Amino acid sequence: MTTSTPQPTTRTAAARRPEQADRPERTGQAGRTAPAVAAAPAYVHGYSPAEARRLGDQADALAELLHLGTAYPPGSRVLEAGCGVGAQTVHLLTSGPDVLLTAADISADSLALARARVAAHAPGARVDWHHGDLHRLPFPDDSFDHLFVCFVLEHLADPAAALAALRRVLRPGGSVTVIEGDHGSALFHPHGEAAQRVVDLLVRLQADGGGDGLLGRRLYPLLTAAGFRDVVVGPRTMYADGSRPDLAEGFTRRTFIAMVEAVREDAVGAGLTTAEAFDRGVAELRRAAEPGGTFHYTFFKAVGVNP
Amino acid sequence: MTTSTPQPTTRTAAARRPEQADRPERTGQAGRTAPAVAAAPAYVHGYSPAEARRLGDQADALAELLHLGTAYPPGSRVLEAGCGVGAQTVHLLTSGPDVLLTAADISADSLALARARVAAHAPGARVDWHHGDLHRLPFPDDSFDHLFVCFVLEHLADPAAALAALRRVLRPGGSVTVIEGDHGSALFHPHGEAAQRVVDLLVRLQADGGGDGLLGRRLYPLLTAAGFRDVVVGPRTMYADGSRPDLAEGFTRRTFIAMVEAVREDAVGAGLTTAEAFDRGVAELRRAAEPGGTFHYTFFKAVGVNP
Numbered sequence: 046m047t048t049s050t051p052q053p054t055t056r057t058a059a060a061r062r063p064e065q066a067d068r069p070e071r072t073g074q075a076g077r078t079a080p081a082v083a084a085a086p087a088y089v090h091g092y093s094p095a096e097a098r099r100l101g102d103q104a105d106a107l108a109e110l111l112h113l114g115t116a117y118p119p120g121s122r123v124l125e126a127g128c129g130v131g132a133q134t135v136h137l138l139t140s141g142p143d144v145l146l147t148a149a150d151i152s153a154d155s156l157a158l159a160r161a162r163v164a165a166h167a168p169g170a171r172v173d174w175h176h177g178d179l180h181r182l183p184f185p186d187d188s189f190d191h192l193f194v195c196f197v198l199e200h201l202a203d204p205a206a207a208l209a210a211l212r213r214v215l216r217p218g219g220s221v222t223v224i225e226g227d228h229g230s231a232l233f234h235p236h237g238e239a240a241q242r243v244v245d246l247l248v249r250l251q252a253d254g255g256g257d258g259l260l261g262r263r264l265y266p267l268l269t270a271a272g273f274r275d276v277v278v279g280p281r282t283m284y285a286d287g288s289r290p291d292l293a294e295g296f297t298r299r300t301f302i303a304m305v306e307a308v309r310e311d312a313v314g315a316g317l318t319t320a321e322a323f324d325r326g327v328a329e330l331r332r333a334a335e336p337g338g339t340f341h342y343t344f345f346k347a348v349g350v351n352p
Numbered sequence: 353m354t355t356s357t358p359q360p361t362t363r364t365a366a367a368r369r370p371e372q373a374d375r376p377e378r379t380g381q382a383g384r385t386a387p388a389v390a391a392a393p394a395y396v397h398g399y400s401p402a403e404a405r406r407l408g409d410q411a412d413a414l415a416e417l418l419h420l421g422t423a424y425p426p427g428s429r430v431l432e433a434g435c436g437v438g439a440q441t442v443h444l445l446t447s448g449p450d451v452l453l454t455a456a457d458i459s460a461d462s463l464a465l466a467r468a469r470v471a472a473h474a475p476g477a478r479v480d481w482h483h484g485d486l487h488r489l490p491f492p493d494d495s496f497d498h499l500f501v502c503f504v505l506e507h508l509a510d511p512a513a514a515l516a517a518l519r520r521v522l523r524p525g526g527s528v529t530v531i532e533g534d535h536g537s538a539l540f541h542p543h544g545e546a547a548q549r550v551v552d553l554l555v556r557l558q559a560d561g562g563g564d565g566l567l568g569r570r571l572y573p574l575l576t577a578a579g580f581r582d583v584v585v586g587p588r589t590m591y592a593d594g595s596r597p598d599l600a601e602g603f604t605r606r607t608f609i610a611m612v613e614a615v616r617e618d619a620v621g622a623g624l625t626t627a628e629a630f631d632r633g634v635a636e637l638r639r640a641a642e643p644g645g646t647f648h649y650t651f652f653k654a655v656g657v658n659p
Binding site: 230263265286341343 | 534536537539540541543566568569570572573576583584585586587589591593594595644645646648650
């Protein structure tokens with residue numbers, strides 16, 4: 046998943062880091078900050094306290110969906126590999142304030158944002174920040190009790206190699222937790238062909254960038270192939286309809302559709318679609334967030350053990 | 353969802369009734385009985401006790417997924433509209449042995465099979481069987497306390513009209529429960545284009561027959577438009593990977609892939625594909641049920657109240 050949070054990283058747009066929509070700013074193109082998206086000016090600013098609270102509720106709902114069951118004992122050594130701008134880091138620190146957390150990312154800019162976010166949301170929390178490539182972390186073998194990897198593998202050319210490299214720094218008996226989305230699980234009503242095409246473009250661009258927007262369904266074979274044991278994968282679904290306008294707005298529009306909109310320039314620039322067709326698809330997709338619409342998206346959460 | 357149970361009904365093949373795979377026989381073309389499907393002879397017979405138990409476990413897993421939360425008080429008047437061959441009827445009678453159950457279906461042949469199934473699985477249960485069209489049931493207004501409708505709306509040309517007709521026989525304050533699948537939620541790994549095409553053919557044929565294989569996502573707007581209130585829809589996902597070979601065999605292969613295979617003749621006959629392309633797609637799809645594969649399918653369960 047991409048994000049509604051600015052993400053000045055060095056990734057290509059098709060391989061930007063995903064985060065949940067817990068801040069109202071627009072998703073930026075990778076390497077840029079919060080570009081205006083003509084089709085959705087209302088996303089940029091102008092939030093009332095009620096709207097902010099509603100979005101907070103939505104972010105809480107998504108965080109609960111993703112983090113439920115993840116709580117590390119006090120004093121345990123936890124590595125968050127690929128922490129990005131820290132969206133999940135703050136949740137890890139909330140559920141486990143006394144863990145010894147190391148957060149690593151390849152982007153110094155993202156790490157700076159993550160530090161600021163943690164300072165704002167979890168003041169007093171102690172985090173060891175590490176700037177580096179998760180394929181080549183400098184930590185000794187068995188340095189950690191637990192690994193947490195969220196919305197990272199989908200951006201990597203060889204997620205199996207990344208998992209193997211991460212397993213090295215996990216002690217025997219330690220746990221790994223991996224969370225990924227799968228854009229193929231995006232079901233929207235009304236269901237239109239133009240909308241489906243822009244979702245497919247998202248997957249296509251991510252693949253062209255060396256990633257895999259359909260990675261969620263692959264977690265079990267990836268983790269077992271990397272040598273983890275007792276792997277359990279569970280689908281976790283966000284579903285929004287007219288009974289949950291907060292989720293329709295916060296998740297369907299501001300998280301999923303915003304992620305789709307963020308690839309507009311790349312898709313048009315690559316000649317994969319026209320601006321008109323793209324905008325028509327996004328307009329169709331937005332009907333899923335209206336009162337008569339529905340939206341479904343499945344995340345996959347995997348937990349395994351290092352033998 | 354279609355079924356691994358013979359279904360001699362008068363429906364077209366593209367609109368056959370879905371049931372879960374709780375019997376080992378092959379799905380029949382509508383109006384025929386258990387035709388041999390060349391590509392899957394092993395499905396027809398030859399079950400060992402261990403295999404039967406494994407399939408039973410799988411059927412239990414699916415029944416639990418679908419029926420969890422549905423339990424009617426003793427003495428309550430329940431209408432199962434579109435009971436088909438009784439696959440869900442036996443579960444309703446198991447969770448509520450003292451309900452006053454009426455089971456209705458438009459197919460006399462299906463009803464005969466449903467009676468036999470109930471006699472075998474819930475001996476002593478009392479069911480009022482009704483042969484008739486759920487759009488024009490002869491019961492007086494307010495005849496029932498609860499409605500149960502499972503895998504029925506997807507086959508109807510006007511599901512909203514059917515829901516409105518059913519609401520008439522439900523007393524004010526009574527509940528409605530509707531369960532539907534959504535073939536768009538079928539995620540399979542490995543993900544191949546040929547496999548995706550045969551899944552798309554299933555949806556296409558169901559649409560050509562006047563149904564909607566993507567109906568699950570529409571439940572909320574359908575029920576609210578039909579006048580039900582307090583509608584709550586929850587996605588319920590079957591997910592099978594190498595850690596659950598029973599589900600991979602029982603659900604992925606014997607339920608979902610069997611349903612796809614059952615439209616082979618229609619798809620080829622209608623000129624929508626060739627036999628070779630269809631078989632290639634099914635072969636690709638079967639890899640999702642092998643040890644390195646995964647499969648995901650979401651059912652939608654809606655509960656509402658008649659105001």
